[in-house]
Each structure stands twice: as C-alpha cells, then as structure tokens.
Amino acid sequence: MHFSTPTALALSSLILGGSAAPAIKRQSYPNIDADILQYALTLEHLENAFYKQALSKWDQQSFTDAGFPAQFYDDLKYIAHDEEGHVLYLEAGLTAAGAKPVVACTYNFPMTTPLSFVQLASVVEGLGVSAYLGAAADITSKAYLTAAGSILVTEALHASATRGAVGEIPMANVFGTPLGLNAVYTIASGFIVSCPSTNVALPVSAYPSLTLVSGAPSAPGAVVDLQPKTIPTGSFFVTFVSGLDIIPVAPQSVANGMVMAVVPTMISGQSYAFLTTDNSGNLTDSNILAGPAIIEVTPSSPTFNLTIT
Ligand SMILES: *[C@@H]1O[C@H](CO)[C@@H](O)[C@H](O)[C@H]1NC(C)=O
Ligand SMILES: *[C@@H]1O[C@H](CO)[C@@H](O)[C@H](O)[C@H]1NC(C)=O
Numbered sequence: 001m002h003f004s005t006p007t008a009l010a011l012s013s014l015i016l017g018g019s020a021a022p023a024i025k026r027q028s029y030p031n032i033d034a035d036i037l038q039y040a041l042t043l044e045h046l047e048n049a050f051y052k053q054a055l056s057k058w059d060q061q062s063f064t065d066a067g068f069p070a071q072f073y074d075d076l077k078y079i080a081h082d083e084e085g086h087v088l089y090l091e092a093g094l095t096a097a098g099a100k101p102v103v104a105c106t107y108n109f110p111m112t113t114p115l116s117f118v119q120l121a122s123v124v125e126g127l128g129v130s131a132y133l134g135a136a137a138d139i140t141s142k143a144y145l146t147a148a149g150s151i152l153v154t155e156a157l158h159a160s161a162t163r164g165a166v167g168e169i170p171m172a173n174v175f176g177t178p179l180g181l182n183a184v185y186t187i188a189s190g191f192i193v194s195c196p197s198t199n200v201a202l203p204v205s206a207y208p209s210l211t212l213v214s215g216a217p218s219a220p221g222a223v224v225d226l227q228p229k230t231i232p233t234g235s236f237f238v239t240f241v242s243g244l245d246i247i248p249v250a251p252q253s254v255a256n257g258m259v260m261a262v263v264p265t266m267i268s269g270q271s272y273a274f275l276t277t278d279n280s281g282n283l284t285d286s287n288i289l290a291g292p293a294i295i296e297v298t299p300s301s302p303t304f305n306l307t308i309t
Pocket of ligand 1: 280282
C-alpha cells in the first residue's frame with residue numbers, strides 16, 4: 001500500500017480548515033480534534049494489528065476448512081487493506097499538521113481459531129462504529145467530521161461483512177450505537193498489553209470492567225448475568241445502550257458477585273450494558289460505575305407497517 005502526499009495534505013487541510021499552510025494555521029488547530037484524531041489512530045492501529053496477526057496465522061484454506069465461503073478470505077484481505085489505509089491516512093494527516101502520530105502498541109487478542117477471530121472481528125468492528133459515532137459530536141471541524149464519517153461508513157461495512165459471516169444479523173438495529181470515548185477505551189484497553197511511553201497521552205480513561213458471564217447471544221426479555229470487579233454499595237442500575245436508546249433498569253437480582261438483569265425489548269444487535277448510580281438515562285463519568293459489557297441481542301422477527309407511507 002503506497003500513500004501519496006496529496007492524501008496526507010488533504011487530511012491536514014481538513015483539520016486546518018482548508019489551509020495549505022499548516023505552519024501559519026497551526027494556532028487554530030483545534031486541540032479536541034487533534035485528540036480525537038490520535039484516539040482514532042489508536043483504534044485503527046489496534047484493528048490493523050488484529051487483522052495482520054490473524055491473516056499471518058491463518059490462510060484461505062484455514063477459513064474454508066472452518067466453514068467460511070472461499071470468497072470470504074478476500075473480504076478479510078480487503079478489510080485488512082482498509083484498516084492499513086486508515087492508519088496511514090490518520091498518520092499522514094497528523095504529521096502534516098505538525099503532530100506526532102501515536103504508534104502501534106502491543107496487543108493480546110483472544111482468538112484461537114478462524115471462527116473465534118471472525119466473531120471477535122465483528123465485535124471490534126461494531127466497537128469501531130460506536131467509537132466514530134460517539135466521537136462525532138465532539139469534532140469541531142465540519143470537514144474533519146466528513147473524514148470521520150467516511151471512515152465510519154467503511155467500519156460499518158466491515159461490521160456487516162463479519163456479522164453476516166458468523167450468522168449475526170448485520171442490520172439488527174434501526175440505528176447505530178454511539179459510545180463515549182472512555183467507554184470505547186474501556187473495551188479497547190482490554191486488548192492492549194502496553195504502549196510505547198513516547199505516545200502522547202490520550203484524554204481517556206477506562207471505567208472498571210464489567211464482564212458478561214452468561215447470555216451470549218441474548219434476546220429481548222432474556223436475563224443476562226453481569227460480573228463487576230466488585231458489587232457496588234448502595235442502589236444501582238443496569239443501563240443498556242443500543243442504537244439511540246439508553247434504557248436503565250433495576251437489577252433483577254444481585255447474588256454471588258453477579259448482577260442479573262432483564263434485557264429490555266428495545267435492545268437489538270451489538271449493544272452495551274453499564275452499571276450506573278442512577279436511572280437518569282444519562283451516561284456520564286459521574287454516574288458510570290462499571291462497563292460497558294458487550295451484549296449481542298438477537299432481535300425477534302422484524303415487523304413493519306404497510307400503512308406508513
Ligand atoms: C441528564 O442530562 C441532561 C442534559 O445534560 C440534564 O439536563 C438532566 O438534568 C440530566 N438528568 C439527570 C437525572 O441527571
Ligand atoms: C400502522 O401505522 C398507522 C399509521 O401511523 C397506525 O395508525 C397503526 O396503528 C399502525 N399499526 C400498527 C399495527 O402498529
């Protein structure tokens with residue numbers, strides 16, 4: 001994959017508001033956008049490394065032996081190529097804008113077979129979509145929003161291809177699911193062993209982890225078991241996030257270090273659960289106690305209304 005200077009300049013001018021003179025415009029470089037760009041690059045490095053590890057380990061025959069169609073291996077190569085392209089695009093844009101791009105970390109991906117890799121890929125791609133969607137509202141440059149949206153579209157296509165390949169419905173929700181930076185980082189940091197100390201510190205921190213112990217995949221109305229590191233003291237809620245819905249519920253029961261909760265009917269597709277101090281339906285650093293846990297919820301059959309025209 002080669003990467004041309006004009007593309008690098010295109011992104012730098014997006015960040016800098018269309019100027020071809022980065023040195024002059026650097027003062028107006030929006031710090032929040034630079035942070036988000038480094039955050040996006042952190043995630044793209046992770047995805048790039050993930051596909052390269054898997055495709056170094058398993059060849060086309062391994063995937064066909066695991067039951068995937070012969071052509072699916074090509075899809076994976078396209079995805080790897082896309083993630084590499086995203087890394088190079090963000091690196092070049094940051095460099096051209098005078099920032100030092102973060103470099104790749106050391107990762108640990110729980111994948112032992114082609115199938116477990118593709119299942120994990122579907123989750124990682126869903127997380128990528130949630131990351132770009134959740135960061136969108138923080139981006140101050142409209143042009144940069146277009147670049148981020150452009151990457152989001154590609155990540156959503158990856159999510160669709162990998163979900164379809166493992167039998168999950170790609171379009172299980174009417175809406176995509178936005179997640180805040182800290183929530184995404186909480187999950188992503190689970191794959192990161194260590195990062196070079198020379199990487200710029202990102203303005204993100206992980207929440208206490210929350211593990212889905214049973215209920216994968218789940219269904220609306222089913223019970224999921226969630227395990228936090230420690231059960232919160234005092235009353236708390238399980239807040240589900242799926243598409244544009246944020247639905248807090250009281251736990252059904254709490255026992256043996258486990259929190260049981262009923263999956264609300266609106267939850268569908270790759271969704272997330274947090275433990276929260278309140279049932280406000282607001283998710284902020286101040287009310288999130290733990291999470292997110294990733295919950296895959298298989299929808300019931302779709303319905304639509306022929307009289308709505
Ligand atoms: C939820 O957030 C909104 C917007 O920030 C705020 O107006 C509202 O008071 C919050 N609700 C609760 C219960 O904290
Ligand atoms: C279908 O949509 C029409 C028009 O909005 C509404 O009156 C009707 O109740 C809907 N039917 C169902 C089964 O939801």
